[in-house]
Amino acid sequence: MDFVLNKIDKHLDNHMSFDQYRKDLKRKLKELNGLKEDIESTMSIELRPRKKLKTEVQIWLKNVERINGEVRDLDGRIDESNALTRRFRAEDVLASIREVEELITQQGKFHGGLVVDNLQWIGQVLTTSSLSGEAVKACIEKIWQCLMDDEVSKIGVWGMAGVGKTSIVKLINNQLLEERGKFDIVIWITVSKEMSIAKLQKDIASKIGVEFCGDEDETTRAGMLFETLLRKSRFVMILDDLWEKVSLERIGIPEPSVGSKLVLTTRSSDVCRQMGCGVIKVERLTEEEAWKLFLEKVGGDILNIPGVEPIARSIAKHCAGLPLGIITIASCMKGIDDICEWRNALKELSLRQESVNGFEDEVFQQLQFSYDRLKDPKLQQCFLSCALYPEDDVIKEGGLIQLWIAEGLVEEMDSMQAEFDRGRAIMNRLISNCLLEVFTQIGDRRFVKMHDLLRDMALHIAKSRFLVKAGMMLEKPPAVQEWSMELEKVSLMENRRLRTPYPLEVLPPKCPRLTTLLLHKCGIAGIPEGFFDHMDALKTLDLSQNPIESLPHSISNLKNLTSLLLAYCDCLENVPSLSNLQVLKNLDLQRTKIKQIPRGMENLVSLEYLNLDDCRNLTEIPNGILSRLSCLQDLNVGRTLISGKEVGGLKKLENLEGRFHNWHNLNMYLQGQAFHGRDEPRQYTIYVGGADWFARALYDARKAIFVRDCNIHTYPIMLPPAIEKLKIMDCNLDGSADSEYPLFSSFILFSPNSFSSLMSLEIYGCRNMKKLFSLHCVPLNLYRLIVDKCEELEEIIASEGGMVTMEFRLPQLRELELRRLPELKSICSVDSVLVCDSLEEIWVKDCSKLQRMGLNPPQLDNAPPSSASLSIRIRMGPKEWWESVEWDAKPLLEPFTTII
Incomplete structure (x- = not known):
C-alpha cells in the first residue's frame, strides 16, 4: 500500500490535477x-444450509458498504467546495484510495471458500432416489402441511x-434443511426391527453432541438427552422404520410441543395410533405409474x-405398485434384448406369485427374483455377505471387497490390484441391479x-447358515x-x-462349517482358551478394535485361516x-503392543498382506x-526397521510402507529392485533414518521418500523414476569436498x-550442501520446492563456466519457499531467469546475500496496467533486505507482498 501512496505523492509533486486523483x-x-459483485455471486452458491459466512467476509462486505458511503459523502463535500478549498480535500482522497486498495487486496485472502460450517445447525442431507406418482406427491404435500401446522405435533x-x-421422508428431511425458517435441528434416526433403547440413545446423542462416558444407566442417558433437546426447542425428530410402540420418555425425547415435531415411518397403522400420531398412508403406484x-x-x-x-407391462404389473420391487426388477432386466429371456422372467415371477402369502412375502419374492438372476453362486454369496454388517450401516467398499477376497469369492489373480478390480466389477454388478446403493463417494x-x-x-435366504447380531x-x-x-x-x-x-x-461351540467370524468393535477383553477348537473350516477371523491382551x-490350529485381522x-501383547x-x-497387527514378530x-x-504399522514397541524385523x-x-x-x-x-510387492536404517x-x-528387473511398487512411502519425525498429514503423494x-x-x-515426493531433513553430505x-x-x-513425476521437493537442514541442482538436472514438473535452514547453500541452480544467458522453465511450480539460507547468492546464474508460469506463493526469508531474485512469476509478460489482476501471495523479509534486492517484477508485486 505504501507503494501506491508513494506513487500518488510523486504525482502530487508533479502538480497532477486534482480531478485525476x-x-x-x-x-x-x-x-x-x-469484486463485491463477484463475492456475492459466489456467496449465493456456497451459502447452503448448515453453512454461514466467514467472519472476515462479513467484515469485508460491511467495510465495502462503508467506504462506498464515505466516498459519496466526500464527493458531495468536494462538489460544494470552491476552487481554492477543493485542493485541501486531496488528503481525504488519498486516504480513501489507500483504504480501497487495502480492501481489494484483502479479497485475495479469502482462501478455502467464503463459508464455514454453522455449528449451531444440526442435520444431514440424505441421498434420495427419484419419486413418481400422484399419490406420492399428495403424500409429501400432506406431510409438509402437518409440519408447518403448529396444531400437529406427531406425524x-x-x-x-x-x-x-423412507424415500419420501428422506426428501422431507432434505427439504427441511433447505427451509430454515421454522426449524433449526433435523435429527434422522434409523430404528429398524432389532430396536434397543440403548442404541437409540447412542444414535441421538451422536447427532446432538451429547457424550456418554459409558457408565450411565438408561435413565441417566435419557435425562442427558432430554435436557439437551429441551434447550433446542425448534427441532424435528425423524424415527425411520419403527416396528413397535416406543416410550419417548425412556429414550429421552421430550413430548413434541410448539416448535418441535416427531415424524415416524412404520409398516403398521397401529404403531401410528399407539404413538398418538396423525396418520398419513403411502399408497402403491397405479398400474400406469408403475x-x-x-x-x-x-x-x-x-x-x-x-x-x-x-411382456414387460405384465412384469411391471407383477410388482404390485411397489417402487422398490419395480426398480430392482427393472434394473435386473436392463440391457436384455432376447424375448425368450423376457418370457422366462415373466414365467418365474408368475410362479412366485402363486406361492405368496401376505404383503411382506410378496416383496421378498420380487426382490429374490433379482437375486436369482445373478446366476453365479459366488456373485450371490457376495450379495449375501453384505447382510453381515449392521442394518442401515454405511459400508466401506474396500473393506467389503477385502472380505470377498478373503472368503475366496473373488477368483485368485496375479496381483492384489487385479483382485480388487475384479471385486469392484462385482460391486458394480450389484449396484447396477439395485441390490446395493452408493451412499457417498470421496475421490x-x-x-x-x-x-x-x-x-x-438376504438373511431369509441364508436362514440357519448365518448368525447375524451386528450393531445391536x-x-x-x-x-x-x-x-x-x-x-x-x-x-x-x-x-x-x-x-x-x-x-x-x-463348552466351546462346535461349528465345523464356520468360515467367517466377525467380532470387531465388541469390547472383547478375553476369549476362552478352547474357543476355536471346533472351527476347523474358519477362513476369516476379525477381532480388530477390541481391548484384548492375548x-x-x-x-494356532486354524489351518484353513486366510485372514487374521487384529x-x-x-x-494386545x-x-x-x-x-x-x-x-x-492377510495378517493385520496394526497398532498393537507386540514387542516382537509372532513366532x-x-x-x-502364502502371506500377501502384512500390516505392522504403528506397532510402537516393535523396533525391527529380524533378518531372514x-x-x-x-x-x-x-x-x-x-x-x-526393515532390511533394504x-x-x-x-x-x-505392489504397496510398501517401511523404514530403512540409512542411505546405504x-x-x-x-x-535389489533393479537386479530383479521389476517395476517399482504401485504405491510406496519409504522412511530413511530417524523414526520419530514424520507427520502423516504431509503424505499427499502415492510415491514418497522421507x-x-x-x-x-x-x-x-x-x-x-516415478517418485512424486522427496523430503530430506537434517542430513549431511558425506565429505566436505563433495559438497x-x-x-x-x-x-x-x-x-x-x-523425476518426470516429482511434484514436491523439500530440503531442511542439509549440511555441507552448497548447490542443489546442476544446470541439466532440474525436475521440470515440480509443484512445490521448499529449501530451509541449509546454512551453506549458495546456489539453487548451479552456474557453469562460460555459460550464456539462459531461461529456465518450471511450468508447474506453484509454491516456492526459500528460508534461512544465509549464504544463498542466487536462484540461478547471473543474467539467467527462472520462469514459473503457475506460481501462486513465494516465501523468501533470511537470505541476506541474495541480491537478485532472477525469478519471473506468472502473467508479468502480458500483465494489464492494474496489478490487481494477478493472484499470487508473496512473503518477504526482513524489510531491509527486501528494499535492497533487485527484481524487475518488484514494483508490480508490491501490493501482494507481506513483509515478515
Missing part, C-alpha cells in the same frame, strides 16, 4: 464493487414394505424389440448401503443353542459391551505361534524373515526420464 479513486472504487407415515416411505417407472429404469429401448412391450473411494428389505431377504448393542453373547452345527458365517460386530463372544461357563492358543487391538497357518494371506511368521509362505515371504504384495511396517536388501528381493540401506533396496538424520554418501543413488557438487546429479543421479 478523483478519477483514480472512482476507478479503484468501481474495481472494488466489481405417522405408514405403508407396506417397499412402498417408498409402468412409467419400470420403463424409466429398464430403458425405453426395449420398446424397439418386437413383442416385448406386453475413488465409495461407501455403499443395503436397503433394510434387501438385508432381510448386545451386552450378553448369543445363547449356546444359537451356535449351531450348520453355521457358516457369524457376525457380532459393533456390539461394544459384549466383552466375550460365548458364555464362559459352557489370544488363545487354539488360533488391527487396533491396543492392549501376545500372539500365539503362527507356524501352522500355511494358507494365511513362526517366517513359515507364512521378510525374504521368505516371497508372495508379499502389500507390506506396511510403518516406523519399524530383503525387501528389494520381494518380486511381487535405501540403495540396497533400489539395487530421509532424516543420514549421511548421504559419496556414491550416487538412482531414485525410483561443492550439486545434490542432484552428484549424489542423486538424473537421467532424461528421471
